[in-house]
Amino acid sequence: MTSSVLDLAPVVPVVVLEDAGDAVPLARALVAGGLPAIEVTLRTAAALDAIKAIAAEVPDAVVGAGTVISARNVSETVAAGARFLVSPGWTDALLDAMKESAVPFLPGVSTTSEVVALLERGVTEMKFFPAEAAGGTAYLKALSAPLPQARFCPTGGISLASAPSYLALANVGCVGGSWMVPGDAVAARDWSRVERLAAGAAALRG
Numbered sequence: 791m792t793s794s795v796l797d798l799a800p801v802v803p804v805v806v807l808e809d810a811g812d813a814v815p816l817a818r819a820l821v822a823g824g825l826p827a828i829e830v831t832l833r834t835a836a837a838l839d840a841i842k843a844i845a846a847e848v849p850d851a852v853v854g855a856g857t858v859i860s861a862r863n864v865s866e867t868v869a870a871g872a873r874f875l876v877s878p879g880w881t882d883a884l885l886d887a888m889k890e891s892a893v894p895f896l897p898g899v900s901t902t903s904e905v906v907a908l909l910e911r912g913v914t915e916m917k918f919f920p921a922e923a924a925g926g927t928a929y930l931k932a933l934s935a936p937l938p939q940a941r942f943c944p945t946g947g948i949s950l951a952s953a954p955s956y957l958a959l960a961n962v963g964c965v966g967g968s969w970m971v972p973g974d975a976v977a978a979r980d981w982s983r984v985e986r987l988a989a990g991a992a993a994l995r996g
Contacts, residue, residue, distance in 0.1 A: 795915070796941055798964070799825050799827050800964050800994045800995060801964060802827045802966045803820050803988070804831060804856060806834060807834060809836055817848040817851045823970070823985040829856040832859075832867070838866060841867060841871055842870045852874065855872040858877045860887075872893065874893055877896070878917070879904075896916055896917040898916070905933065918942040918944040919946045927955050931959055943965060948965050954995070
């Protein structure tokens with residue numbers, strides 16, 4: 791794995807799974823489309839089993855855990871096989887747990903003060919969330935001059951249409967999004983559609 795989650799692919803799919811049985815075929819479709827980094831969010835009871843299944847059965851996938859908000863989330867997801875962690879926000883306790891996990895992590899920020907606080911703690915790679923609601927590309931562009939050492943994965947409200955404008959920014963390594971895993975496609979188990987959408991996302995560049 792590359793040293794940075796931000797450099798694995800231009801887009802990190804943000805996945806919500808109700809049925810862990812869908813995890814492996816979904817992950818295979820995303821990898822086939824060119825998106826190896828997959829963030830499985832801890833928003834459902836199936837999430838941990840989904841992470842375990844992808845880690846065990848899809849070797850080309852780099853599965854991560856999203857919506858990580860506690861030290862327990864950190865320990866459980868890493869034990870399940872998560873290879874990176876993403877949080878919507880951070881506290882000192884959560885940051886300490888993520889640092890101790892020995893896997894890459896992206897703590898969430900939405901304000902300049904949060905970015906500065908993370909830089910003070912030696913963290914330079916972050917999730918910018920909720921991207922569109924928190925100021926979008928204009929906000930991130932404004933951060934780049936005073937805080938050039940910070941790099942971001944913006945997530946939240948980003949679409950196929952808006953992703954290129956984010957990826958064009960010098961301080962953005964990748965974006966997170968869910969448009970390549972639409973709920974109706976997952977419910978229908980239309981993995982070929984997911985693969986097509988993933989291929990379109992993988993082709994994006996700034």
